[in-house]
Each structure stands twice: as structure tokens, then as C-alpha cells.
Amino acid sequence: MKYVDEFRNGHLAKRLAASIAREADTGRSYHVMEFCGGHTHAIFRYGVQDLMPANVQFVHGPGCPVCVLPMGRIDNAIELAERHGAIVCTYGDMMRVPASERKSLIKAKAAGADIRMVYSIRDAMRIARETPGREVVFFAIGFETTTPPSAVAIRDARAEGLKNFSVFCNHVLTPPAIQRIMETPDVSESRTIAIDGFLGPAHVSAVIGSQPYEPFAAAFGRPVVIAGFEPLDVMQAMLMVIRQLNEGRHEVENEYVRVVTREGNLKAQALVADVFEVRDTFEWRGLGDVPFSALRIREAFGDFDAERRFSIETRKVRDAKSCECPSILRGAKKPLDCKLFGTACTPESPIGSCMVSSEGACAAYWTYGRFRQGPQKEAAA
Amino acid sequence: MCLALPAEVVAISADNETAIVALGGVKKEISVALLEEIAVGDFVLVHVGFALHRLSPEEAARTLKMIEEAGEDPLEELSA
Numbered sequence: 117m118k119y120v121d122e123f124r125n126g127h128l129a130k131r132l133a134a135s136i137a138r139e140a141d142t143g144r145s146y147h148v149m150e151f152c153g154g155h156t157h158a159i160f161r162y163g164v165q166d167l168m169p170a171n172v173q174f175v176h177g178p179g180c181p182v183c184v185l186p187m188g189r190i191d192n193a194i195e196l197a198e199r200h201g202a203i204v205c206t207y208g209d210m211m212r213v214p215a216s217e218r219k220s221l222i223k224a225k226a227a228g229a230d231i232r233m234v235y236s237i238r239d240a241m242r243i244a245r246e247t248p249g250r251e252v253v254f255f256a257i258g259f260e261t262t263t264p265p266s267a268v269a270i271r272d273a274r275a276e277g278l279k280n281f282s283v284f285c286n287h288v289l290t291p292p293a294i295q296r297i298m299e300t301p302d303v304s305e306s307r308t309i310a311i312d313g314f315l316g317p318a319h320v321s322a323v324i325g326s327q328p329y330e331p332f333a334a335a336f337g338r339p340v341v342i343a344g345f346e347p348l349d350v351m352q353a354m355l356m357v358i359r360q361l362n363e364g365r366h367e368v369e370n371e372y373v374r375v376v377t378r379e380g381n382l383k384a385q386a387l388v389a390d391v392f393e394v395r396d397t398f399e400w401r402g403l404g405d406v407p408f409s410a411l412r413i414r415e416a417f418g419d420f421d422a423e424r425r426f427s428i429e430t431r432k433v434r435d436a437k438s439c440e441c442p443s444i445l446r447g448a449k450k451p452l453d454c455k456l457f458g459t460a461c462t463p464e465s466p467i468g469s470c471m472v473s474s475e476g477a478c479a480a481y482w483t484y485g486r487f488r489q490g491p492q493k494e495a496a497a
Numbered sequence: 498m499c500l501a502l503p504a505e506v507v508a509i510s511a512d513n514e515t516a517i518v519a520l521g522g523v524k525k526e527i528s529v530a531l532l533e534e535i536a537v538g539d540f541v542l543v544h545v546g547f548a549l550h551r552l553s554p555e556e557a558a559r560t561l562k563m564i565e566e567a568g569e570d571p572l573e574e575l576s577a
Contacts, residue, residue, distance in 0.1 A: 117521055118505075118540065119552055120502070120503060135569075138570070152499060154499050209498055235545065236546025236547070257498075258498055261499045264547065264549070265528070265544070319499045319544060319549060322542060323549060323550070345500065349560075352564050373556040373560060374554075374557035375553070382533075384549070387530075473498065475498055
């Protein structure tokens with residue numbers, strides 16, 4: 117595949133690894149958080165961590181929209197199908213995420229609820245057109261990448277008068293979450309996690325541009341390098357972070373210039389601003405209530421807002437006891453620190469959200485078997 | 498979740514709202530409502546049925562060159 121294979125070249129990866137080893141100062145360590153689950157996945161799939169010297173460590177961040185959605189919102193989606201009899205459509209990643217009482221969308225579907233996995237919100241609109249007698253709700257999740265498609269769908273649904281279609285909006289924003297990480301006590305006070313710099317989002321930045329991270333980099337004195345999702349992108353961006361740290365700089369740099377500009381996609385931003393407005397606060401698993409970190413549908417498009425149409429109220433639900441997802445999402449713990457990892461919690465039977473999506477840190481550890489090479493901890497677990 | 502794949506535009510609808518893209522032999526109709534302008538032969542980043550952004554071939558080549566140069570040892574040839 118063009119623009120993919122070139123960025124997976126093993127020969128170049130080895131040479132980049134040698135440069136990183138040469139340039140990383142052995143007198144210090146480099147803890148760099150990759151915010152996105154897409155990066156986490158690439159790091160494990162291609163064994164990028166193994167190519168780094170011991171003092172260069174990836175810290176896995178919360179950038180997996182499936183992982184950070186609080187359980188109460190999944191309960192809401194199940195209720196839409198079970199109680200209101202709606203056809204609930206959603207992206208495949210959501211289907212297995214645990215809800216309250218160990219339910220999930222896929223279990224509710226098995227029990228008879230009409231829940232459908234779709235590739236695109238456009239498929240949900242098609243289902244609404246084909247079944248005019250039924251309510252069709254799109255359970256919308258995701259960061260700034262899936263938000264513009266939702267905005268186009270809501271705009272088109274209004275133009276078309278697609279009255280049985282609505283969107284249950286759970287879109288969240290990346291910059292407030294990155295900021296929240298730096299403000300959590302783990303990082304800001306007790307310093308249980310050191311984060312020296314960030315690999316910035318790839319496709320989120322394609323939409324919002326690199327500019328929104330500039331105030332963050334300045335305020336917290338941390339370099340941010342926007343990185344593509346291929347292994348060479350991740351390694352090159354890591355090298356750029358290391359160089360900034362060596363030179364005492366903390367700027368926003370962009371490795372992923374083939375897609376990301378400083379301004380981003382202005383047309384997509386304008387559409388999103390037309391349809392959505394920022395919520396005062398939204399709950400994130402692992403980060404708690406984060407101010408101004410999510411979107412809701414504007415009143416002008418209120419007819420297509422499932423929260424208004426079905427008077428949805430969200431309860432706060434506590435995560436499963438012993439599940440370390442919240443700490444793992446903040447980068448404070450690693451999957452191997454969780455007693456449930458690989459015992460009670462596996463991708464086939466997940467307890468925590470980080471084990472569900474392929475971008476969750478636990479699923480990445482499990483799928484690529486890297487924990488098996490680790491210390492003897494597995495045998496003891 | 499935020500994964501997106503580069504695909505080549507092979508046809509564009511008359512109203513400029515949708516396009517057919519080709520990705521490793523697979524053809525698919527996607528929405529191009531999020532792009533300002535688009536032409537057949539462009540590579541776009543496809544995400545949940547929408548083109549999110551155009552890819553810049555020049556910038557892609559520049560990044561690859563940068564990666565190649567970053568891998569060169571300025572002092573001596575690395576033998577292994």
C-alpha cells in the first residue's frame with residue numbers, strides 16, 4: 117500500500133534505532149507518552165519499544181475513545197435498544213466494552229436487542245431510510261476524527277428530513293485530556309509518573325491541526341511531536357522529542373507533515389462548530405470529570421439529538437473492583453501491574469475497557485505477547 | 498479507532514459529495530464532504546467512510562528523506 121509500506125521499512129527502522137541510541141543521553145531517562153491508542157498499537161505490533169535503549173520508555177496514554185467512555189454511557193445505549201426499542205448502530209470497537217453488571221452491547225444483542233455494528237455513520241442513515249417505522253440511533257463515540265463525519269450526518273439528516281434518525285453524542289476532545297494528564301496528582305505532585313514529552317495524535321491533528329497543542333507545550337514545558345501511526349513515524353517522532361529534550365526545547369513539532377498542517381482541516385472544523393458545542397464537563401474513565409472536554413449537539417439540531425429525544429440521563433457507575441484500567445489510562449500503571457490481566461480479564465472475556473479495543477494498552481500487551489518476554493511476573497499472577 | 502488508510506481517488510460524483518476510492522484492489526464509495534477540493538488521482542485519508550484529509554506526496558517524500566538522513570551516522574559508517 118502506497119504511503120504505508122514505505123513507513124514500515126525494517127532497514128530504515130534499524131538505522132533510526134541506532135540514531136536514537138546514539139543521541140539519547142545515557143545520563144538521563146526519556147519518558148514519552150504516546151497519547152493515542154493508534155500509537156500504542158503500532159509500538160506493540162512492530163516491537164518498537166524493543167528497538168529503544170533502556171532509558172527511552174513509552175508511557176501509554178488514554179487516547180482510546182472506547183477505553184475512556186464511562187460505563188454509564190454504555191448502559192444508556194443498551195437502554196435505548198432494550199427499553200425504547202430503537203435500532204442502535206455503533207462502531208465495532210464498542211460492541212464488547214463492559215457495561216454495568218457485566219453486560220455489553222454484544223450481550224444485549226444476543227439477548228434480542230436490535231444493536232447493529234456499522235462501518236460508518238452513513239450506514240446508520242441508510243438503515244434509518246430503509247426502516248422508516250423504527251427509531252434509529254447512532255451511538256457516536258470518538259475523538260476529533262469521528263466528530264466531523266457525525267456533523268455531516270446530522271446536517272444531512274436535517275436537510276433530508278430523516279425524522280427517525282438521531283445521534284447519541286459521546287464525542288470527546290483531545291487537548292483538554294492531554295492537559296488533564298499533566299494536572300493529575302500522579303504527574304503534578306507525587307511524581308509517580310514522569311512524563312518528559314508527548315507524541316501527539318496523528319489523525320486527530322489532521323482535523324484540528326498542530327496549533328491547539330502550542331499553549332499546552334508552553335504552559336507545561338513539554339515537547340509535543342505529532343507522529344503518524346506507522347512504526348517509522350513513531351521512531352522518527354521519538355528522535356525529535358529526544359533532540360528537543362537534549363536541547364532544552366519544548367515546542368510543537370510535526371513529523372506527520374504528509375497529512376497534518378498547523379491549521380488542520382478548516383472545512384471540517386467549521387462543520388463541527390455548526391453542529392456541536394462544548395459541554396461544561398464530561399466524565400472520562402481514568403481521568404474523572406474533565407471540564408470542557410466533550411461535545412454535545414446544538415439546540416438548532418436538537419431534533420437529531422438522542423439525549424433530548426429519549427431524555428437520557430447518565431448514572432455514574434463504578435469500575436469493576438481490582439480493574440486497573442483507570443490508572444493504566446493515566447499512564448500511572450502498566451497492564452502487568454493489574455492482577456486481572458491475563459487471568460480473569462482477557463480479550464475474549466474482558467473486565468476492563470483497556471482489554472477490549474485493539475488500541476487499549478492491555479489488549480496490545482496481550483495480542484502481541486510481549487508480556488511473555490517480561491519478568492517472571494506472569495508465572496506469579 | 499482513529500485509524501485511517503490512504504486510498505486513491507478513482508472517481509468523483511457530480512455533486513462533489515462522494516467519491517470512489519481504491520485501496521489495494523478494493524473499491525469503495527466514501528463521502529468527500531469534508532474536503533474543499535479533490536481530484537482523481539489524489540490520495541486521501543479514509544476514516545469511517547469519510548475522506549478526512551488529502552495526503553501530500555511531496556511531504557511524504559520529504560519525511561522519508563528525513564528519516565533516511567536521521568539514520569546516518571555523522572561520524573562514521575555503522576557497520577552492523
